[in-house]
Amino acid sequence: MSGVITKAIVPAAGLGTRLLPATKSQPKEMLPVGRKPVIQYVIEELADAGLGQILIVTGRRKRAIEDHLDSDPQLVAALRQAGNESLLTDMRFLEERARFFFTRQSEPKGLGHAIAMGADFVNGENCVVALGDSIIWADPPSAPLQAMMKAHIELDAAAMVVVETVPEADTFRYGIVSIAGSTPPPGEPVRMTDIIEKPPAGTAPSTLAVAARYVFSPLIFDALARTPADHRGEVQLTDAIRQLIHMGKPVYAWALPPDQRRYDIGNLESYFYAFIDFVLADERYGYLVRKYIKAKAYDL
Ligand code: G1P
Secondary structure, three states, X not given: OOOOOOXXXXXXXXXXXXXXXXXXXXXXXXXXXXXXXXXXXXXXXXHHOOOOEEEEEEOOOOHHHHXXXXXXXXXXXXXXXXXXXXXXXXXXXXXXXXXXXXXXXXXXXXHHHHHHOOHHHHOOOOEEEEOOOEEEEOOOOOHHHHHHHHHHHHHOOOEEEEEEEOOHHHHXXXXXXXXXXXXXXXXXXXXXXXXXXXXXXXXXXXXXXXXXXXXXXXXXXXXXXXXXXXXXXXXXXXXXHXXXXXXXXXXXXXXXXXXXXXXXXXXHHHHHXXXXXXXXOOOOOHHHHXXXXXXXXXXX
């Protein structure tokens, strides 16, 4: 297998129920976080990591994602004519860095089912999976993926999964992993011994949560094909990873270093925090907003 990973799957079919009413008629992946919609952060991260072919698994009411990623020569020409360099820079994510492919998951059959729809696209190669509702904060944002892809190839891994420590009370929201030893060294792959999807409160084996970025060998598609649907009729990616572990395949967790983090745009509270942090760090507007918040903080 070639040592270069060029393909990524971005599942973006989730209904966004936890973000209603903001997501009634627009995809959660199109919610703005500062000046950009969530999906644009994800695409820029993938393109920066050298992933030139990106399959986006959309669903009903998700067409705005395709529109956002479609090139718009008229708009670019108008901005050029107006000499609006900063907006032209913001639109650069569309320029030939990645090719986009789209497919639709028509029924809510789970994350694993959505990824399985990419089997032909991936065509026996290694691939990346990046959840379309999570933004990575790192400098550059592609740093974790780049390191993971390198480690994945060096170790000839079956899967490499980003994890982060979450509060005990939040473990029921995520895939939770067990590793050999207690604390994973940040930024280094460590062998995973088990993984479980959204354990009921009080039963989580650890506080290490799957954080929305994965690198897979093609073995994941065999595992997905053998993974039965859960009690809700959904095929879970986590259950397929678990199969790989139980088959003795090399599956690794990769913990985000302390200066990197994942923002989950899956519920309103975490969306608000993401918005605030990204606006505060914005090179054009951060200064103004910081001033505003400092003044406002007196009244809080
Ligand atoms: C999915 C995965 C879960 C993971 C989470 C990360 O859950 O199934 O294992 O921890 O993404 O955001 P979802 O958020 O789609 O319910």
